[in-house]
Amino acid sequence: MGRIWKLGDNINTDVIIPGRYNVTTDRAQLAKYCLCEILPEFAQQVRPGDIIVAGHNFGCGSSREHAPAAIQASGVKAVIARSFARIFYRNAINIGLPVLICEEAVLNSEDGQEAEVELEQGLITNLTTGQRFQAQPLPPFIARIVEAGGIIEYIRREGTLR
Numbered sequence: 001m002g003r004i005w006k007l008g009d010n011i012n013t014d015v016i017i018p019g020r021y022n023v024t025t026d027r028a029q030l031a032k033y034c035l036c037e038i039l040p041e042f043a044q045q046v047r048p049g050d051i052i053v054a055g056h057n058f059g060c061g062s063s064r065e066h067a068p069a070a071i072q073a074s075g076v077k078a079v080i081a082r083s084f085a086r087i088f089y090r091n092a093i094n095i096g097l098p099v100l101i102c103e104e105a106v107l108n109s110e111d112g113q114e115a116e117v118e119l120e121q122g123l124i125t126n127l128t129t130g131q132r133f134q135a136q137p138l139p140p141f142i143a144r145i146v147e148a149g150g151i152i153e154y155i156r157r158e159g160t161l162r
Contacts, residue, residue, distance in 0.1 A: 001127065002049035002077055005035075005042065006111035011054055012061030013088065017070040025066075027073035034070040048075035051117060053109045055081065059088020068092040078117045080124060080135065082106050093142055096150035100124070102135035119143070 021033040035042040052071065058081040059067060068091050071079065078098040092099045098119050105124045109115065113128035122137030138146060148154035155161065 001116045002051050004109050004111060004113045004115050005050060005052050007054040009055035010057045010060055013059060013064055013067035014061055016067040022064060022066045027069055030066055030070035031073035034074045046074045049077045051115050052076055052079045053106055056083045058084050060085040063087040065091045068095055068097045072097040080105050093145055094151045096146050098146050100135035102133050105133040
């Protein structure tokens with residue numbers, strides 16, 4: 001359960017974590033500057049379990065892994081969007097950040113509302129309004145990577161990509 005941070009369309013990786021902060025892979029440092037140019041209060045106000053809800057083409061722009069890492073390090077539980085840039089989607093999965101596609105949840109959610117995400121079923125419940133939305137669940141193989149905490153942890157556990 002967490003608070004919704006509502007964003008619009010075409011949120012690119014430079015908006016998620018500006019390039020000038022990509023000189024480190026220290027996740028705590030990345031979290032400090034996550035979304036700093038559009039939501040200066042984000043780093044100080046985000047709580048573990050919060051959820052980013054966004055429009056079309058979330059994570060477009062450069063292919064750096066810093067963007068999903070900054071989001072994950074900030075404590076965000078999941079990103080729900082109408083659509084994702086392909087490379088951001090893949091980078092998020094690779095580090096274990098859940099990303100779900102659900103247009104209805106985006107259209108019917110507002111900034112600051114409380115929501116709950118059940119990843120296995122792809123079920124999103126807006127606790128403020130009582131509405132429930134069915135996202136496209138992650139395919140089983142992808143869900144196992146996310147559950148493991150990313151592709152490296154998955155390989156450590158399983159010994160291979162099966």
